[in-house]
Amino acid sequence: MAVSLSQHFDRATLERAEGYFRAGHVVSVAADQRGGVESEVRNARGEVYRQTTEIEAPSARHPKGRINGLCTCPMQSNCKHVAAALFALASGEARPPAPAVPTLSGPVQSWLRRARTLRETSAPPDPLLEPRPDDYPAAIKDRLCYVLDTLQPGLRIDLYKGRVNAQGTGLTKAMRRYDLLYRLRSDGAGAGFLRPVDLDLVGQLARARLLTGQPTYGYDLPEALQSRTTAGAALMRALCATGRLFGDAQPEAVLVWAEAAFPTTLGWAVAPDGSQRLSFVSPTGDPLEVAPFGAESLWVDRRTAQIGRSRAAAKQRYQQGRDRQSRHTRGPVIHSARP
Numbered sequence: 332m333a334v335s336l337s338q339h340f341d342r343a344t345l346e347r348a349e350g351y352f353r354a355g356h357v358v359s360v361a362a363d364q365r366g367g368v369e370s371e372v373r374n375a376r377g378e379v380y381r382q383t384t385e386i387e388a389p390s391a392r393h394p395k396g397r398i399n400g401l402c403t404c405p406m407q408s409n410c411k412h413v414a415a416a417l418f419a420l421a422s423g424e425a426r427p428p429a430p431a432v433p434t435l436s437g438p439v440q441s442w443l444r445r446a447r448t449l450r451e452t453s454a455p456p457d458p459l460l461e462p463r464p465d466d467y468p469a470a471i472k473d474r475l476c477y478v479l480d481t482l483q484p485g486l487r488i489d490l491y492k493g494r495v496n497a498q499g500t501g502l503t504k505a506m507r508r509y510d511l512l513y514r515l516r517s518d519g520a521g522a523g524f525l526r527p528v529d530l531d532l533v534g535q536l537a538r539a540r541l542l543t544g545q546p547t548y549g550y551d552l553p554e555a556l557q558s559r560t561t562a563g564a565a566l567m568r569a570l571c572a573t574g575r576l577f578g579d580a581q582p583e584a585v586l587v588w589a590e591a592a593f594p595t596t597l598g599w600a601v602a603p604d605g606s607q608r609l610s611f612v613s614p615t616g617d618p619l620e621v622a623p624f625g626a627e628s629l630w631v632d633r634r635t636a637q638i639g640r641s642r643a644a645a646k647q648r649y650q651q652g653r654d655r656q657s658r659h660t661r662g663p664v665i666h667s668a669r670p
Contacts, residue, residue, distance in 0.1 A: 339398040340414050348414030357419040370416035380404040382413050465527055473524035476506055477576045480543045486624040488536050489543035491580055502582035535566055539625050562625025564640040589639035595621050595630050
């Protein structure tokens with residue numbers, strides 16, 4: 332039984348790997364002394380990375396088999412360079428670095444036979460990339476929920492999965508975290524409830540590294556999430572427009588976007604028990620949570636269930652620029668002590 336390449340690399344990685352192979356970036360591919368694969372692949376800037384890849388046949392412990400490819404690139408394992416080398420090996424166009432070529436192991440030979448058989452077969456279409464209506468069909472009850480995460484240094488979005496209640500008036504209490512990136516990287520099964528706006532918004536959040544639990548290092552995102560944007564108030568406003576942005580993982584904690592942008596200042600916020608604490612406050616004295624979201628500073632008012640843009644950061648940058656300009660034009664100012 333052979334190992335399928337598509338079960339170990341996401342579609343975006345395979346497409347980039349095939350592009351590398353067809354562009355001639357695979358420098359060499361050869362079997363090593365242990366029956367694995369040694370290769371070298373050059374990136375678009377001319378840097379050459381080395382790969383060592385082992386392929387294990389399917390077993391009871393690993394029903395899909397295993398492809399363990401190590402690379403000297405920043406990705407380090409099972410990257411597009413590893414996949415590009417395997418494309419070259421399967422095509423029969425591999426160029427060994429030395430005349431002596433050891434015998435490939437059984438799993439590698441089995442994978443090569445399968446790859447050559449499927450070489451001319453087109454990949455099945457990704458269901459997430461097919462057209463789908465903007466509105467929810469009546470049979471679809473699941474909803475993707477965006478929950479504000481304020482436990483990080485800046486605002487992030489935690490993805491949850493909710494379900495419409497029997498009356499159709501709102502969501503049930505059972506909102507649970509939903510690892511959308513993992514599901515899209517596997518086969519996308521169970522993600523048919525996503526609407527086009529969800530794929531667009533999650534793509535923007537993922538590109539900006541604003542999803543809770545998302546690594547900060549770069550890696551290829553699933554194809555369905557590939558989009559570019561500058562994160563900030565516009566993205567948060569779009570999340571509010573779905574009606575599925577929540578301050579907490581509770582169906583009644585829906586947040587509404589406030590169009591009015593006002594400066595946030597420090598003041599004494601009064602708690603229900605009468606105690607006071609120093610906090611950011613609104614012009615009406617309500618306590619606010621203020622944190623950056625991408626390139627802009629936003630405020631959250633839990634009492635009114637609103638979120639909006641803060642002018643504090645913009646005013647501070649403007650004043651700093653004025654101060655630098657003033658020092659440059661007037662020169663240093665020397666303050667003398669009073670007699």
